[in-house]
Amino acid sequence: PKDGYELWLDYSSIESSSKRAEITSLFSGIYFFGQGPTQQVIQQELRLASQKMMGRDPVFTQERLNQTQLWLGTREELAQVLGLETQMQIRNLGPEGFWRGSIDFQGKTYYAIIGNQPIGVLYGVFDWLKSIQTDTFDPKSEKTDAPKVKLRMLNHWDNLDRTVERGYAGFSIWDWHRLPGFIDPRYIDYARANASLGINAVSLTNVNANAFILTPDFMKKAKVLADLFRPYGIKVFLTARFSAPIEIGGLKTADPLDPEVVAFWKKKTEEMYSFIPDFGGFLVKANSEGQPGPHEYGRNHAEGANMLADVLAPHGGIVIWRAFVYSHEIDEDRHKQANFEFEPLDGKFRDNVIIQVKNGAIDFMPREPFHPLFGAVKNTNLGMEFQITQEYLGQATQLVYLAPMWEEVLRSKTYRPSPTSTVAGIIDGSDSGQKLTLMAGVSNIGTDRNWTGHLFGQANWFAFGRQAWDPNLSSEEIAEEWIKMTFGQNKDILAKTKEIMLESREAAVNYMNPLGLHHIMGRSHHYGPAPWVEGGRADWTSLYYHRADSEGIGFDRTATGSGALNQYAPEIANSWSDPTQIPEKYLLWFHHLPWDFELKSGRSLWEEIGLHYDQGVKTARSMKSEWDSLQGQIDPERFSHVSQLLAVQVQEAEWWRNACLLYFQTFAQRPFPEEIEQPQ
Ligand code: GCW
Structure with a gap:
């Protein structure tokens, strides 16, 4: 029975006989380079897809040129065999970019999937398999692609006891109790699903953090996951509880400027890297909703974040510091607090710090205007935080396709730093100029057989990954891909399901x-x-x-009320102050x-x-x-x-x-x- 476990990687059997023949022939002679772990993953995925789509194994070769139909490898590897500098255009696409298309060589035409690095080949292979599943594969047309955002990340709000904060799909898939000895096969399917979308980072633990994750017993467990995910191009991050020096370090303080505290974090970080040499870094929620932070010691967010950034920097790690801060002790509109605390610190954060900002200033509401921090700071790395889990959107009982909501935010004009800037342009660096870019999504994944509780929750995981790869993709295009990959080619299903998905968010x-x-x-x-x-x-x-x-x-958030509207660019503040000019969808938010x-x-x-x-x-x-x-x-x-x-x-x-x-x-x-x- 179809229970949704396969997600969008169902690889249903190809029905058209001519298409089947074409694909079968490509799979029957794959000239395959390299032996590394990512190459093994590529082979496994191709084997699975071939078995499911055509009922037979693919043939891999490293010698038989005359048998070859499909070339797979890095640009350098292909250049060695073909004796020509192939596909120059991917050179500048970075380690994750790929090219796929046909190559003429010694009078014969081949199909090729080429990356700068093995991970690019994996992404190219997933993209190619998707084109087969969605019936858009055309051997004659070429495609070049590379992610626009550097870190495409899932944030799990998973606790060490396996409960999931705001999780509606069962318990945490991280079976901490049986790790490191027992490896649930689900971890691999999780990695495959993420890699198929280009998700390349994951924070395993809740931002309302437990310091015990930073003890060696848990580091050993996290190491197992990091080792499993590495071939799929996925880096592991953990959440750091700011008071960990007190809770697990035996110190009396967690003051970020205290030398003993710094020494604690330095040692912790070294220990972490001894287990996970490519550890991504720490994700931190500080001084928000009762979580500990630098304010207890009279220090600001930059002092807190930079202390961690400095101990991570020698290892290549980063700090992701959340801007979701508000407190009821201050009698001020909650909408304004993140800007109050972070705008004055612009330019004060280290280069390896990213401030992760929720899409809106309140909290993942069904509709929010974009967060005014986007555009307000000029010299600070900003990352986006979306919520995939539907905390405020019907949780796992409702079908609400979230991509239109994210698209609305990403396309919002910020008018800063330049008059044409958008939120997408800030977070992908094209408008902000920032190099370290991030889009994070709070995961909706759990132990439910279908992963997300509601089958259509899968579409939100899928859409998040696609929009993180390319924030300019349209939600309609993404819906089409997901529907075809999930339900096959039936036109009626496509048309109706797409309509349902595209109207669902406005309905909510x-x-x-x-x-x-x-x-x-x-x-x-x-x-x-x-x-x-x-x-x-x-x-x-x-x-x-x-x-x-x-x-x-x-x-009333205009000048006569809380004044929060003034945190936006004057172009917005001026027109939205007028209740007859503001888009009506935001009317009661500001008036x-x-x-x-x-x-x-x-x-x-x-x-x-x-x-x-x-x-x-x-x-x-x-x-x-x-x-x-x-x-x-x-x-x-x-x-x-x-x-x-x-x-x-x-x-x-x-x-x-x-x-x-x-x-x-x-x-x-x-x-x-x-x-x-x-x-x-
Ligand atoms: O949306 C709110 C949630 C809290 C969450 C918090 C946050 C992890 O209700 O459960 O805590 O936001 O984002 O930190």
Whole structure:
């Protein structure tokens, strides 16, 4: 039965006989260079794909030129045999770039996949296999590709006891208890899946970190994973708890300027590299939500990050320091805090530090305007943090394809450093000029048989990897690839599934947080609606964010309110300060407006809120009926899994709409628009 375990690497059998013959012939004579671990991985993947697609093993050779159909190797290796400097254009594409296309040699035409390094060959092979799976392989056309972002990274929020913070797909796949002795085969499939997307870094542990990961017992376990992942081009990072010198080092302080503390980290780092010689470095959450950090000692983020950066630098390691900081002790809009703390430190961080910034200033809401740190700093490496796990987007019961959301953020214009700059251009370095670039995604992976809980959660893992490779890819193109690789070539499945995916995120925004509303979900678990949450810490209440009263609704972040809008470039601050000019999707994020405020449609704000919630429910229903119309075309297991979850999603959409509208009506004191289904 189809249980989703194979992910998008299903390699379903090729049905068209002419295509099958063409591919079979290429697999029947692979002139294969090199013997290293990455080469072995390439051979294994080709063997698996060949067996599944054609039911036979591929033939590899290192001598039989007359048998050769397909060349695989590095540029240098090919040059040796072919006696010509092949494919010059990939020379500048870096270690991960590849070229694939046909080569004419001594009167015969061959197909070739060439990388500068073995890892580039692996990426080229995965890309080629994808072209077969998606039925876009054309031996006559060439393709050159290389990643635009240097570190394409998954962040697991996995605890050492195997619970996963914000994980909805079972327990952590890291079986710490049975490591280092037992190697779960799943680790290899995990590495294959990531490498197929070009994901090249992984932080294994929760940012709410446990210092014990930095003890030798755990380092030995992490080493096993690092050794397994290395041939797939994946580097291991760990989270560092800032107070580790106290917890596992026997010191009284974790002050980053204390020589004993520095000595502790230096020794720890050396120990780490003795186990994992290519260890990536530390990911740190400091002085946020109760986590320890440099502030306890009167030091700033740069002093904290640089201390770690200096001990990592001799080993080639880096520090990824998170900008997700806020605290309720300061009576200030939470939206503004990261800029407050990090803007003054611009230029003060070492070159091997990256500040990892969430896509928006609050917290992975269904829709957020881009984070104002993008564009605000000029001499600091900034990395993107997206959340693949759907903490605020229906968790693993809802189908919400996140690529359109990420695309919206990446394409947002920042107007800084130059008038044409975008968020994508800042994080891939093309606008910011930064060399060390990063896109991180908080993983949605767990022990569930299908990895992600909801089958369509796989599409979000997939899309994250694709957008990290190339932040300019469109979410539609990515959806098409994933659907074909997951469900095959059926046109009806493609058309309907694509439509469902592409409308799913806007649907979720509509039935959860339309028109710029945010953070009105259940307290702490963040599941389902709870706009009524009040009491205790203000910035964890819903009232703090929606501010509904008898007059109106929304958070005034203009100059008359918190002023957060001023953290953006003047081009944005000026036009968005005007409630008639700001894109309506961000309206209540920045403005508190009367219930009768007139929107572009000519309707009142109150009516539009009602229509948006109702539209969300309608789309959820049509997603369900669209999917159900595919019955019989999709295998019963996956069909039923998705169909049942979509039924839950429809109920939850209704729950959101009814709860929010009935609650807001207690302030607005107005009837619902007639054309919507009346909430009850
Ligand atoms: O989204 C919030 C989550 C916390 C998380 C925090 C963070 C890891 O609710 O669970 O902690 O963000 O990003 O640090």
